[in-house]
Amino acid sequence: MADTLTSSDFVPQTVIPPEKPLPLMRGLMQMIANPLYVWPQAMYENPYHGVKWIGRTFHYIRKPEHMKAVFLDHADIFAKSQFQKKLVGPALGDGLLTAEGEHWKFQRRAASPAFRIDALRALVPAFSHSAQETIERIKAMPAGQTVDVMQEMQHATLDVIVETILGGADPEFGYDRMARIVSDYIETMGKPDMLDMFGAPNWVPRPWGGKGRRRAAELQQSAANAINRRRASGGQQKDLLGLLLAARDPETGRGLSDVELRDNVVTFIGAGHETTALALTFSLYLVANAPDVQERLLREVLDVCGDRPIDAAMVDNLVYHEQVIKEAMRLYPPVAIIDRMATQDIDIGDAMVKKGDFAFALIYVMHRHKLLWDHPERFDPERFSPENAKKLHRFQFMPFGAGPRICIGMKFAYMEAVAMLATLVRGLRFLPNAAHTVEPNIRITLRPEGGMPLYAEKR
Ligand code: HEM
Incomplete structure (x- = not known):
């Protein structure tokens, strides 16, 4: 591939992978501490x-052709695995992210109008307004x-x-309360469970998830309260909750049950903010360390938007x-990882996957793969x-997954x-923090350990 390095040669911090595979027990312990070191x-x-x-x-897959086979060509054979359900299920229940089959299809159809391009375009002023409030803070x-900047x-x-x-705004979904809920949940539920790794059945008690499960229940209660408040108000808003409340299955005419509504409110709030926040957090870290890139962003936003x-x-x-x-x-x-389980034997190219096997799509590894x-x-x-993006394989860059289960957001x-990003860069100059080591860790999402302290000064 041609050398494309024209705007930055910054090499950001990350974990250094081990030279050789770790011995079994160390590997399992390290998997719990931080899979990137395994x-x-x-x-x-x-x-x-x-x-x-x-x-x-x-x-363990990281080849674009394998990704295409698992997520697109044989998407009907690769079901969501128990690992993803274990990590997020206690909070998200059986909402759009975790549901399967007809149940998933119905919910996806119900939510889709909220993600049509004209509906999204109407939201942009709210996005820049929220960034402007961040600048003021x-x-x-x-x-x-x-x-x-991770918190921000x-x-x-x-x-x-x-x-x-x-x-x-909803009083029960304010930032301080949500930050505590999300961080408690991720801290207790966001690591692989040793008992799962050894294939222990679900009825074996797992006493360590108590705090996370309590937080999940609080979140679900808040979602139920928001739904009840909407019903009591008789309002017919066109927001996502309004769409979900109005959705009817074209074949059966049935609407979403109270539990389905609740699970989807939690799903959309959970899936819809933490991930984008992390994309922005790492963008700001990179931009702070690559002043030439930051300058080019500033020039672009001033050219396109003025003030x-x-x-x-x-x-x-x-x-x-x-x-x-x-x-x-x-x-x-x-x-950083998307997991699936095969429901039938299937050849994915040069690998035979048997019914019951797991496919771990290592997005982080593929995105840093030396062959790609x-x-x-x-x-x-x-x-x-x-111009350069045209040369990439369609499946070598997959931050949003692929195929029918691709991120709806x-x-x-x-x-x-x-x-x-444009609003932030126009209002503030971000500067590096040499005293802080950036160490990403997979805790459901890929988060920087200890947040992302950077310097920021007004322009
Ligand atoms: C940078 C931001 C985001 C990233 C990296 C991201 C990533 C992903 C990925 C990888 C999946 C597929 C999971 C799988 O196949 O198992 C997914 C699904 C999903 N995402 Fe996102 N997401 C982001 C933003 C959002 C936003 C803003 C929303 C909502 C407003 C959202 C809602 C969902 C939902 C509901 C699903 C499940 C879709 C389905 O299965 O039909 N995500 N996301």
């Missing part, structure tokens, strides 16, 4: 390997201190998603912003220039991230 260097150099473990094979902080981005994206789903609030037509023209966000998600994909990317460790938004996320 995958040896060879995985970034060769396309596939399978590991037999308690009667099944775990297929940061400006009000004592000068010379670091700002945890979570705050900004939470405000937006609650507004989009519930049609306005006006950002709207949808402007977002279409903030092309370099989208390149930066894509490159940030290549290096730090918010969803030139200087994969470097931050270089030019990889995603309109993908366009929402791009528009939100572009509008927010």
